[in-house]
Amino acid sequence: MSVxxxxxxxxxxxxxxxxxxxxxxxxxxxxxxxxxxxxxTGLILYLPLLQPLAQGAAGQFVRLIHRVAAVLFGLLxxxxxxTQPRRLLLSIREFMxxxxxxxxxxxxFGYYLLxxxxxxxxxxxxxxxxxxxxxxxxxxWAAFGVTGLVMWFGRGIVPPTLFRWMxxxxxxxxxxxxxxxxxHLYLAVGHPLMWAGLVSMRFGxxxxxYAAEHHAKWYYGPKRARQMYEARKxxxxxxxx
Amino acid sequence: MAKIxxxxxxxxxxxxxxxxxxxxxYEVVTAANGEQALATMRKEKPDLVLLDIMxxxxxxxxxxxxxxxxxxxxxxxxVIMVTSLTGARAQAALPSDEYIPVxxxxxxxIDPDDLLARIEGAxx
Numbered sequence: 390m391s392v393x394x395x396x397x398x399x400x401x402x403x404x405x406x407x408x409x410x411x412x413x414x415x416x417x418x419x420x421x422x423x424x425x426x427x428x429x430t431g432l433i434l435y436l437p438l439l440q441p442l443a444q445g446a447a448g449q450f451v452r453l454i455h456r457v458a459a460v461l462f463g464l465l466x467x468x469x470x471x472t473q474p475r476r477l478l479l480s481i482r483e484f485m486x487x488x489x490x491x492x493x494x495x496x497x498f499g500y501y502l503l504x505x506x507x508x509x510x511x512x513x514x515x516x517x518x519x520x521x522x523x524x525x526x527x528x529x530w531a532a533f534g535v536t537g538l539v540m541w542f543g544r545g546i547v548p549p550t551l552f553r554w555m556x557x558x559x560x561x562x563x564x565x566x567x568x569x570x571x572x573h574l575y576l577a578v579g580h581p582l583m584w585a586g587l588v589s590m591r592f593g594x595x596x597x598x599y600a601a602e603h604h605a606k607w608y609y610g611p612k613r614a615r616q617m618y619e620a621r622k623x624x625x626x627x628x629x630x
Numbered sequence: 631m632a633k634i635x636x637x638x639x640x641x642x643x644x645x646x647x648x649x650x651x652x653x654x655x656y657e658v659v660t661a662a663n664g665e666q667a668l669a670t671m672r673k674e675k676p677d678l679v680l681l682d683i684m685x686x687x688x689x690x691x692x693x694x695x696x697x698x699x700x701x702x703x704x705x706x707x708x709v710i711m712v713t714s715l716t717g718a719r720a721q722a723a724l725p726s727d728e729y730i731p732v733x734x735x736x737x738x739x740i741d742p743d744d745l746l747a748r749i750e751g752a753x754x
Contacts (some may be wrong), residue, residue, distance in 0.1 A: 392692070392695070392711055392731075392735060393731050394732060394733070395731050395733055403683075406684070406686070407714060478677065563668050567682065607688060608687065609688075609689055610690060610693065
């Protein structure tokens with residue numbers, strides 16, 4: 390996209406679009422830096438195969454790392470809320486699911502894994518996959534917070550049945566969060582179509598062309614993005630006939 | 631004194647800009663997105679528009695510029711684009727219907743003196 394200055398006749402061409410603020414990026418990487426040790430130490434405590442590592446002094450050290458990382462992990466959203474409440478609310482609004490997400494889910498497997506470049510419904514600043522990742526993280530954060538606090542401080546205080554339920558819920562939340570993390574890691578680092586996502590989370594910007602193609606609703610606005618999508622879908626349908 | 635329409639979705643930027651402009655006795659009206667901006671322009675008939683680009687969506691401000699250029703009532707109003715978009719670079723002019731004509735282009739964060747000088751320049 391370009392803007393022409395009337396007097397000089399020169400043109401300003403916009404190449405990079407700010408996608409993530411400095412705080413958003415800091416929060417993302419701090420989240421990663423706390424989640425990875427949490428997951429690794431959690432797996433040591435959870436998997437029977439790794440039980441030898443959870444014994445004795447090593448086990449105490451693993452538990453210490455798990456708890457320190459857990460406190461930091463739990464505090465990150467609170468820090469975000471306190472420092473940039475308006476930005477957080479805007480981001481939550483952008484994470485809301487809408488009807489375009491159904492079309493994205495239908496086409497995502499073929500698009501991302503089979504290379505079928507059929508028309509995908511236009512997406513906002515966050516696509517459906519990113520929204521799902523965000524939802525799992527929010528739910529897991531809440532589940533880890535409640536169950537983790539009960540597991541840490543509630544032994545002998547809460548009823549044993551409740552304690553066991555908390556442990557089970559903690560384990561299920563861990564499985565869901567680790568699975569989503571692995572999918573996210575593959576898409577961000579390993580998938581050829583998604584490299585720009587990693588660039589924008591590193592530098593905060595994305596190219597205008599990538600934004601137009603992958604986040605059309607954010608780039609062109611909902612109305613124009615929808616018109617373009619309908620036109621592409623019609624053209625693809627006519628080509629098939 | 632001239633009436634200036636400040637179009638930006640960032641309330642802090644609007645507040646600061648309003649203070650800067652009012653210090654020079656400009657009359658200030660505001661809008662938070664492209665749709666509001668066009669409605670306010672038609673109602674208030676400003677002498678100049680300070681227009682952010684990224685608002686409800688990335689091209690929101692450019693769409694306003696495009697619509698102004700096509701509207702006989704609005705196309706004479708000078709526009710200064712004020713944006714935090716990065717990686718923008720000046721190029722030799724090439725004919726393209728994607729180009730939106732504007733008076734000036736300012737990067738955020740703005741320098742108050744620079745902003746006032748450019749407004750004076752655009753108002754002639």
